[in-house]
Amino acid sequence: MKRNINKLFFGVLIAGALISFYACTNNHKEGDGHNHDTPSETSSDEHEEENAVTLTDEQIKTVGIEIGSIEQKQLSATMKANGFLRVPNTNKANATSLFGGIIKTLNVEIGDYVKKGQAIATISNPQFIQLQEEYLTINSGIVFAEQEVTRQRDLNEGNVGAKKNLQSATTELNTLRTRKASLQQQIQLMGINPTSLSNSTLKSSLTVTSPINGIVSNVFAKIGSYVDVSSPIAELVENSALHLDLQVFEKDVPLIKVGQKIDFIVTNSPNKTYTAEVYNIGSSFNSNSKTIAVHSKVIGDKIGLIDGMNITGIVNLDGALSPSVPNEAIVNADGKYYIFLVKEKEEEPHEHKEGESHNHGSKQGTRFEKIEVMKGATELGYTAITPVNKIAEGTHVVVKGAFFVNAKLSNTGDGHAH
Numbered sequence: 001m002k003r004n005i006n007k008l009f010f011g012v013l014i015a016g017a018l019i020s021f022y023a024c025t026n027n028h029k030e031g032d033g034h035n036h037d038t039p040s041e042t043s044s045d046e047h048e049e050e051n052a053v054t055l056t057d058e059q060i061k062t063v064g065i066e067i068g069s070i071e072q073k074q075l076s077a078t079m080k081a082n083g084f085l086r087v088p089n090t091n092k093a094n095a096t097s098l099f100g101g102i103i104k105t106l107n108v109e110i111g112d113y114v115k116k117g118q119a120i121a122t123i124s125n126p127q128f129i130q131l132q133e134e135y136l137t138i139n140s141g142i143v144f145a146e147q148e149v150t151r152q153r154d155l156n157e158g159n160v161g162a163k164k165n166l167q168s169a170t171t172e173l174n175t176l177r178t179r180k181a182s183l184q185q186q187i188q189l190m191g192i193n194p195t196s197l198s199n200s201t202l203k204s205s206l207t208v209t210s211p212i213n214g215i216v217s218n219v220f221a222k223i224g225s226y227v228d229v230s231s232p233i234a235e236l237v238e239n240s241a242l243h244l245d246l247q248v249f250e251k252d253v254p255l256i257k258v259g260q261k262i263d264f265i266v267t268n269s270p271n272k273t274y275t276a277e278v279y280n281i282g283s284s285f286n287s288n289s290k291t292i293a294v295h296s297k298v299i300g301d302k303i304g305l306i307d308g309m310n311i312t313g314i315v316n317l318d319g320a321l322s323p324s325v326p327n328e329a330i331v332n333a334d335g336k337y338y339i340f341l342v343k344e345k346e347e348e349p350h351e352h353k354e355g356e357s358h359n360h361g362s363k364q365g366t367r368f369e370k371i372e373v374m375k376g377a378t379e380l381g382y383t384a385i386t387p388v389n390k391i392a393e394g395t396h397v398v399v400k401g402a403f404f405v406n407a408k409l410s411n412t413g414d415g416h417a418h
Contacts, residue, residue, distance in 0.1 A: 051371070053405065063404040067399065081294075083247050086308070096229060097228070104121075104123060104205055106219070114214065114216060131187060215239055220235070221233045242297075245294070247291035258279060264380070274300065274305065279295060279296060282294065325382065330383060337373050340368040340370055341369045343368065370405075371389060
């Protein structure tokens, strides 16, 4: 009997312990800070949560976060050199007038793009009218001179007129015809069609047009100023033909090959990188700088580049490509380097808690995950990286504003209880 009572007492204790365990488990609701997954799942999820943060579209826009891709750059074996941008003389031109006159209208400003033949300015001069008037007068004189030659020829054939009169009339006719041809050419150079001239269509001004397609790089005249053939009105540059002249030291010239790529930045504006390709290696030596010019054609984006700008270039020597990101994409935390991967956009629904007013809205955000990388060579605002863990090809990353993302992650992390 005593043995049965002991068994019964032991069973009650076991049952009580089980009931207490399940009651404790059921009391841990979702969102109370307890994790109900298995130990391995808990460790993985907590690690991901510690290294990820979600920012709303408004936050991303406010702090200027930019998204891009990991680029392939040649930063390992390179050579740095200085140079400048230039436009070949065949792609530069001055808009000038072939006749002197006063600027009546000026139709362009510095920075304007103009097409070949587009009006740059109009010039006024009373002499323009005089040339047209003389042309019309000569036409009438030629008609009279032709009649006089015919009359003298008839008289000479009838042995009535003197031969010298015929010769004089013929000389006068030829002189008028020569002068007409000269005036006709001058009027055409003024942009006026001689055959359309009449007493009612005389023009007192001529139009100066652009000789090439290009950007107006300088304007030398102003309304009311006098210009002549030696006084250009505007300078035009066709920036699409921009070349890069890199000054390379003599000892480094053997390292340069036609077809090599050059990454370069404008010396006074280092925030953007451009690319050029070597097409010719100069044969003249500059004794002052001890360099030889390497000529390259700018390829790709040319926005912001202007003839004469000083540049700093990097010549890629070994052709090896490395995964690289802008310097602003890397953050330093706890002595390690990180970048932020961009996850898909996600909806963040507002969860309703007991006693809370209902809000059926949700906000859209982008999730960023921090991953560790090893830094490599740094040139022209880019740094080569080696991710500690493999990154899927085509993954987008934060290329600007990573500091703000990291700050948001740190602030969020401070509020977590683990």
